[in-house]
Amino acid sequence: MASGSPALDDIDRLILSTLQDEGRITNVELARRAGLTAPPCLRRVRSLEESGVIDSYHAKLEPRALGYGITVFAMVSLKSQAEEDLRNFESHIASLPLVRECHMLNGEIDFILKIVARDLQHFQDFLTSHLTTIPNVESVKTSLTIRTAKSLPGVPVDLDEED
Template structure:
């Protein structure tokens, strides 16, 4: 789908503030409310806008620990990759799972209430999972940048 300047403006504004009213959004992009809403609906239906969510503070909600786990599998057959992805989808503390090219097969972003809770996730859910050859972990000390979404540039 090709996006024009107004579509890109709409997506950038909603990415920054998903609670913006349609009237405010329309005003900011120079449209009246009805055509603006039609554009938003079209972007949603096309899958360019996949959803809306609240960004929560993990530490304030009891998850101050963030760990990145690099997972190597014994087999990279599609069936084995899918089984691993389905397994990590069942672990609520695994917030992101990305398949990589290179030495490491997957990188996971995991949140935990404390180091003991992380160790339990690691030893009961991750390392004993079928086809896991090894797991290397790195504890986050601080986060200098954490932006959600993508950079939306005007056409």
């Protein structure tokens, strides 16, 4: 476990795993699965929230059902990697709703972005009018997702499981 992380027992891990898989589960059902009564289960959940182990709750939406037919990964290289330039790029990316993820990388590429769009023309318009025009962007290489073989939210809860 990472330094500074709270010590988690088996019940905490079961609670976390269940909430990660079934975020809408009731506290009563969660308590039943954890072998607790509802009040101590709720106290554990609140403690996990307060310690930052549980960061947020959200619904996983189906992109196609909302008209987003394609997912593209864009590898962005910047002209300058000065901290101010990196922060300016990240700030600009944060304002673009079609960019769903932004990760700074070590190596030849500075950032990888996960972008959704209605179709290829919509993405091309976004690329030429919103991404390549960002100050300090040197190049953008894109890869269109053909299919997704695995997409799991969150992280493995039990680090002793097979990697």
